[in-house]
Amino acid sequence: MTLGMKKLFALVAAVVPAFALAAGGNVHLDEHLTDLRDTASLQRGAQTFTNYCMGCHSMEHARYNRVAQDLDIPEELMMENLVFADKKFGDLMTIAMDKGDSKRWFGATPPDLTLVARVRRPDWLYTYLRSFYEDDSRPWGVNNVVFKDVGMPHVLAGLQGRQVMGTAQVAVGFDTLTGQEITEEHEGVLYLEEEGKLSAEEYDKLVFDLVNFMVYMAEPIALERQRLGWWVLLFLAILFVPVYMLNKEFWRDVK
Numbered sequence: 001m002t003l004g005m006k007k008l009f010a011l012v013a014a015v016v017p018a019f020a021l022a023a024g025g026n027v028h029l030d031e032h033l034t035d036l037r038d039t040a041s042l043q044r045g046a047q048t049f050t051n052y053c054m055g056c057h058s059m060e061h062a063r064y065n066r067v068a069q070d071l072d073i074p075e076e077l078m079m080e081n082l083v084f085a086d087k088k089f090g091d092l093m094t095i096a097m098d099k100g101d102s103k104r105w106f107g108a109t110p111p112d113l114t115l116v117a118r119v120r121r122p123d124w125l126y127t128y129l130r131s132f133y134e135d136d137s138r139p140w141g142v143n144n145v146v147f148k149d150v151g152m153p154h155v156l157a158g159l160q161g162r163q164v165m166g167t168a169q170v171a172v173g174f175d176t177l178t179g180q181e182i183t184e185e186h187e188g189v190l191y192l193e194e195e196g197k198l199s200a201e202e203y204d205k206l207v208f209d210l211v212n213f214m215v216y217m218a219e220p221i222a223l224e225r226q227r228l229g230w231w232v233l234l235f236l237a238i239l240f241v242p243v244y245m246l247n248k249e250f251w252r253d254v255k
């Protein structure tokens with residue numbers, strides 16, 4: 001194999017889409033570039049979570065007022081849009097669904113999600129919420145690439161659209177001479193059969209924000225630590241000046 005060919009193979013291997021590997025069980029996860037400084041993203045994530053997920057999942061180790069404070073959401077807005085009618089600002093984010101009922105309905109109780117980003121990691125969550133596909137053999141008509149035979153319905157299907165798994169032409173690179181895209185037929189590829197309310201990019205962004213929020217929830221102190229981190233760095237930078245001068249002073253007589 002010539003060096004050029006090797007390079008080409010490496011390139012192809014790098015860009016063959018993740019889902020082609022799904023059948024092998026070694027599922028590639030898309031990277032979630034978590035950004036806890038993006039408060040607007042965290043706010044949008046909180047809204048999506050309370051609207052689309054809290055019907056079934058609690059975040060019972062967290063309180064609404066703490067979330068509001070951390071994410072700069074005014075109490076009034078929080079109460080109007082994110083807090084369920086029967087709840088108070090200082091309440092824990094519990095839900096009313098009976099665990100026995102949900103087990104019967106879904107075959108599994110929807111777990112509490114306060115710490116899920118620590119257990120499953122952000123990349124897994126980001127991939128999971130974008131990897132539901134139609135599967136008529138399943139009770140809810142969907143399956144999931146990273147969670148086989150999942151009991152959860154695809155609650156965001158209206159936003160994402162109808163995703164299916166099948167054979168499709170996949171871009172695997174560019175012809176270095178002509179600059180044209182090289183495509184290959186792959187099995188086990190996920191693609192949108194029909195768009196939902198959001199475009200593919202908008203949907204990815206919605207899920208990005210949602211996962212961002214879940215990461216914050218799993219470790220709210222991380223926000224504080226990040227803010228503190230900058231002050232510490234600044235402090236060290238300023239401290240460096242007198243320490244440097246002192247050091248020079250000490251060593252002057254020795255030399």
Ligand code: HEC
Pocket residue numbers: 048049052053054055056057106108109110111113116119120125128129149150151152153155156210
């Ligand atoms: C209609 C009920 C329902 C809704 C709404 C729902 N889920 Fe689920 N979810 C479930 C069930 C049931 C499971 C357990 C699936 C299983 O174990 O097979 C689950 C599992 C999960 C898991 C996997 C947890 C783990 O570690 O095993 C995650 C993550 C998750 N849901 C996230 C979400 C998010 C985010 C939303 C909102 C966009 C959401 N869910 C909305 C029912 C729901």
